[in-house]
Each structure stands twice: as C-alpha cells, then as structure tokens.
Amino acid sequence: MLSKGIIAGVAATMALAGVGTASAQERKEGKRGDVNVFLRGGVGDYTGDLGDLTSTGPAWGLTLNVQPTTFLGIEVGYEGSRNSISDARLLEEPALLRQGGSALVKVSPPFLTAIRPFVGAGLGLSYVDVRGQGADLYASDTMEEVPLAAGVEFNSGALTAGLRATYRVLLSEDFTSTPEADSGGLLDASLTLGARF
Structure with a gap:
C-alpha cells in the first residue's frame, strides 16, 4: 500500500512538472530560467548502521527543474550511486549499484534569482542491485525514499551551476540480511551544471 502511494505521488508530481513546463513555454520569449536541465556529479554514502558496512562512492544524476514562480521549483530526475560493501565474511567486496528517480518541491527566497539558495523535499523510488559475491547476505531490492535537499x-x-546535499530517508531497505544493519539513510553531496531555458 505504501509503495503504491509513493508511486502515485511521484506520478502526480511529474504531471505537475509537465504542466509547469507547458506554462513556462507560453511565457514571454527571452525570459530564461523557467526551465533548467542539469547534470549532477558527486559522492555519497549510507549512514547509520548501513554506513558501517559501506564505503563512500560516486553519485550522479540528471534533473529537470521547472520554476513556476521565483520562490517555487519542481524537480524530477534520475539519480544513481555505487557503494562498495566492506564485509569480513566475504573474500571479495560486492557493491551496491543504485538506480532511481525522485520528484521534489523546492522553495527559495523570492528576491534571489542570480544566486538562489533552496531547500526541498519529495518522494523517490530506487532499485539497488547487488553486484559481485554475497548473494546469501545481500540481495537486490526496491527502496522507497523521502529525499530532503538543500x-x-x-x-x-x-547557464546554471550549483552545490547541493541530499539526505534520503529510506522507508524500506531489505538488501541486507545482517541484523545489525537495520537502519540508516543515504547522504550525497554533488556539483550541478546545466542549461536554462
């Protein structure tokens, strides 16, 4: 039930983003910044008990941001990450390869556009694929997330560029059967670079 609700929420937010894109295209020609598309690259790691088992690794993404007003933004995007697992029970280190999508609502001060600080929250869904040895201890899994960004x-x-940090509250994570690794989130920091339309 929770998964269906999250998927419905992501779909609704994506629909809003589509409406915002259409609205932005109808605005006066020559006004930039209503729609931004940018790439993200950085590093990320799991936190809490899960962080004790994983190593910091690369994180990446592609995002579409629609700015209906100067203080409100709507983002939809793809993100991924790769984190090695440190487990003394295994001879080789497996890795967690995450691929997912999320939708966020962002707010920022209405009087700042050239330099725009923001905070945001939303919903996300990721698939974590366990690569390498460790099938008995770790298994691929789908995770529901609540991303919180600043x-x-x-x-x-x-042009648009930026710095951001995102913490994802994991609503479910069953990729590990290790009892002591039953809590944690996912934190990443990244640089962004893209185009404004």
Whole structure:
C-alpha cells in the first residue's frame, strides 16, 4: 500500500512538472530560467548502521527543474550511486549499484534569482542491485525514499551551476540480511551544471 502511494505521488508530481513546463513555454520569449536541465556529479554514502558496512562512492544524476514562480521549483530526475560493501565474511567486496528517480518541491527566497539558495523535499523510488559475491547476505531490492535537499544555484544567462546535499530517508531497505544493519539513510553531496531555458 505504501509503495503504491509513493508511486502515485511521484506520478502526480511529474504531471505537475509537465504542466509547469507547458506554462513556462507560453511565457514571454527571452525570459530564461523557467526551465533548467542539469547534470549532477558527486559522492555519497549510507549512514547509520548501513554506513558501517559501506564505503563512500560516486553519485550522479540528471534533473529537470521547472520554476513556476521565483520562490517555487519542481524537480524530477534520475539519480544513481555505487557503494562498495566492506564485509569480513566475504573474500571479495560486492557493491551496491543504485538506480532511481525522485520528484521534489523546492522553495527559495523570492528576491534571489542570480544566486538562489533552496531547500526541498519529495518522494523517490530506487532499485539497488547487488553486484559481485554475497548473494546469501545481500540481495537486490526496491527502496522507497523521502529525499530532503538543500543547496545553492548560481544562474547567469543560459547557464546554471550549483552545490547541493541530499539526505534520503529510506522507508524500506531489505538488501541486507545482517541484523545489525537495520537502519540508516543515504547522504550525497554533488556539483550541478546545466542549461536554462
């Protein structure tokens, strides 16, 4: 039931983003920043008990941001990460390869557009694929998430760049059967670079 509700929420937010995109395209020609598309790259790791089993690894993503007003933004995007597992019971280190999507609502001060600090929250869904040895101890799994983001964007003409950190509250994580690793989230920090339309 929870999974269906999260999927419905993500779908509704994506629909809103589509409406926002159409609305932005109808605005006066020459106004930039209503729609931004950017790439993300950085590092991430699991926290809590899960963090004791994993190592920091690369994180990446592609995001579409629609800005209906100067203080409200809607994001939908793809993100991924790869984290090695440190487990003394295994001769080789397996890795967790995560692929997922999320939708966020962002708020920022209405009077700042060239340098725009923001906070955001939303819903996400990821699939974690266990690569390598460790099938008995770790298994691929789908996770529901609540991403919480904060950062700053630097906007100039057709370009946007920024810094952001995202903490994902994991509503479910069953990729490990290790009893002591039953809690934790996912934290990443990344740089962003993209185009404004």
